[in-house]
Amino acid sequence: MAASLTLHWSPKSPYVRKVMVCAHELGLVPQLKLVRSVAAMLRPNPEIMAVNPLSKIPTLVREDGSVLFDSVVICEYLDALAGGKLFPAEGERRWQALRWHAFGDGLLDALILWRNERERQVPLQPLLEAFELKTRASLRMLDAEAAPLATEPFSIGQVTVGCAVGYLDYRFDAFGWRAQAPRLADWFAALCERPSFQATRPVDG
Structure with missing residues (x-):
């Protein structure tokens, strides 16, 4: 094709x-x-x-x-x-998928701003602390929702949350997020077995 x-x-x-x-x-x-x-x-x-x-x-x-x-x-x-497979058409599954989609994007926005700030010659410490606080709170929420992330039909919600968590691995490896969210870590490990996630691992160069 x-x-x-x-x-x-x-x-x-x-x-x-x-x-x-x-x-x-x-x-x-x-x-x-x-x-x-x-x-x-x-x-x-x-x-x-x-x-x-x-x-x-x-x-x-x-x-x-x-x-x-x-x-x-x-x-x-x-x-x-492709005929509509990743965006549920209606009902609670749609709202849950869109909720995770929005939340994953919001977490990514915060992480990218956090990374940009820490790369500045003179980072603003209160801003760094605010981003870290939001990230830790986000991880707690996602850890509490690890079971539905695993059991709900695979959708744009899991895609986006997975990409946000993957960005933590890529740019915040010293943050140690898995210790803070062990159930989320188990879910993410299973997600990374999907060929779509294996084929799209972020790389430098």
């Missing part, structure tokens, strides 16, 4: 990982042309800006030249393209 969708992509981005996990789960990887793109906050990328003025990834260019921004929209588009 010829690639018909162009994805501005990086193996480091957890938001890109979310899109790629969905693509693997939905069998759409052959339709994607991956364009390695750097989207640094202080160095807007002219190639990305030609289709997305915000210079952010993931950015998806469709065959007709129209462009979709943001992992939230791209994941739902891919799901619709």
Whole structure:
């Protein structure tokens, strides 16, 4: 199958990982042309800006030249393209999946801001402490929900929470999150056995 969708992509981005996990789960990887793109906050990328003025990834260019921004929209588009497997259509399962989806994205937002702040020449200590407090509270909540994460049908909710937890491994390995959330750690270990998560591990370089 010829690639018909162009994805501005990086193996480091957890938001890109979310899109790629969905693509693997939905069998759409052959339709994607991956364009390695750097989207640094202080160095807007002219190639990305030609289709997305915000210079952010993931950015998806469709065959007709129209462009979709943001992992939230791209994941739902891919799901619709494949017949709707990862976004429950209605009822409590839909709201739970969307809740986890939003929460995972919110945790990722906080983690990326935390990483950016700690990389500053003079980090603001109260801000670092606030991000750590939010992360620890998030881990407690997710640990309490490890059982439903494991038993609910696999959806965009588990995809996004999994990508957020994976980002902790990638950028916060010294944080020791598993000791704080042992049930979540067991769930994540099982999640990482899925081929979609194995194929999308973040890498440097």
